[in-house]
Amino acid sequence: MVVFERPRSLSPLPFHYCPGCTHGTVHRLVAEAIDALEIERRTVGIAPVGCAVLAYDYFECDMVEAPHGRAPAVATGVKRTRPDCIVFTYQGDGDLAAIGTAEIVHAGARGENITIIFINNAVYGMTGGQMAPTTLPGQITTTSPYGRNVKTQGYPIRICELLSTLDGVAYAERVAVSNPKNVLRAKAAIEKAFRYQTEGRGLSIVEVLSSCPTNWGMTPVEALRWVEEAMIPCYPLDVFKDTGAKGGMNK
Amino acid sequence: MNRVTISADYCKGCGLCAAACPRKIIVLDSKAINNKGYHPASVIAPGSCTGCALCALVCPDAAICVERDA
């Protein structure tokens, strides 16, 4: 009896991601959610600009490739004209938390009924490991070679906390995929974020702390340990808003 | 007998499955090389596999399929 296999809505194409990069893990969780809710036939995914730009080849549903940072706006255009479609964006931290900050904040403020999968790996991956708005204080990247100096290069942006203040946001949770238990929690959060869209609750966002072994200069196992020892203290794993929870919990 | 099949072509030898396996029965097979030049992971003692599927859960390339005998 098969207990684990490749989800149907994940295309058979091997990923181009670096060995140990957890983009792939999150792709699988998204595909599992689409399978579980049986929505592939009416799903439209919006791929970002970044390592995950090729996501449009990795999901079996219709896909649109958006300009850098604009996926929430493109998703708005699709969802508002095809309300029966399930629309999700898949974005990195450079895409969502830097150039696309206005788009995600206003999609949240408008309460667009879409699902945001936000991968936070603290750097710009595709372009070779530059500092991102989510880079940790003191973290060395190719554009913070002496370690991020908050005095001149600013502080990390905590997107889930920021968005949870918007009435249009129905659900905001930060998860990680750093160990099997966290992967299961991330899976549940991602499925809920899609389910809330089918229930018309408004914008759902799952922020996934993710690893970037190549640009962090670590092995895949060390990278996941760094997620737990360095990233989680700065980006606590929590549910910051959940209008669907009993009593409509709102942190 | 529980069975774990690791697709050599999807696997990139990242080692996350080996680290996650509670029975420590997954290793990177240094004698094999896949089409991308990686040493794919392989199960060295299938007999003691409990079918827990933690390896598949953490695999970033959805390369692992797990079957449990009914």
Add this chain to the structure above:
Amino acid sequence: MSQKVLMKGNEALAEAALRCGCLYFFGYPITPQSEVSEYMAKRLPQAGGLCLQAESEVAAINMVLGAAAAGVRAMTSSSSPGISLMSEGISYLVGSDLPCLICNIQRGGPGLGGIQPTQQDYLQATKAPGHGDMHLYVVAPASVQEMAGLVARAFDVADTYRTPALLLADGALGQMMEPVDFDAALSVRRDLPEKSWATTGHGGKRKKNIVNSLYLSPEALERSVLSRQERYREIERTEVLCEETDTADAEIILVAYGISARICRSALEAARAMGIRAGLLRPITLWPYPRAALLRAAGHAKHFLVVELNIGQMVDDVRVATQCHRPVSFFGRCGGMLPTPEDVLAEIVKIHESIREEGA
């Protein structure tokens, strides 16, 4: 008898779009075109459509991209600075082969510029609306009636060739009121190709669609660019529009589009009354440009006078089109200043006298 309505250009453009099936408008306030979104905000909900005001022009053009990808008619409208913000999105729309309508109700530039009418975005519109090898189908109305008619044509051309279309007008046309007959404006319609490429959810009935402009392989990107060039050649062959007034026997031919063409028409009448053989060639499509008509006119005209509301942008296209067979001079005002017919007439008379001296 179809019914005439007195309407502002901005509103006629919006009503025409709605009547030809564009139910989705994404915009951002900017003078002198805010009436387009205000009108759409009132009318679209009545028609079961959506008018969404975005957080910026950047977001607005990307909402248009999403809607166009989903296979519906969608549009945005803005003015000069807003169009600059949209240029990346416009290039993505072209690279993703998506039809839509973009309207630029031009104002003074560069920078914040002014809010008075100009034609200072001609080069942006016809040469480089965005990065990469690309063109937009660009139409330039010269009346409120034509605003409506060209909206319908722009959508049809956009859908036929899977390209964004740009309607280039100005603050004067946008704000002026003139009678409009929508039945006449929308009378010409074409049968359009199915949008089977749209991302609407495959429904289990077709393979998945991808709307995308990324081609990491240079061979694939070259194929994509060259196939688009073929469509551009087809547009150049079949979609050029221009209007000629008294050019057949004209010695001096004025070349002007949009609001400046109206000023030239008054100057033309005055010149003819003085016995000066002048004519007006008015490009209606700015891309594809009416090169053939200009080359023909260069066969008999002695001098071309290009009149624009800028410091001279279309004038070089006239020189190229006429292959410099004849002298091409320029007259224009910028910053939002409007020349009077008398100003243009004075230029015509000067040229007329210079031709007389050469002839004598």
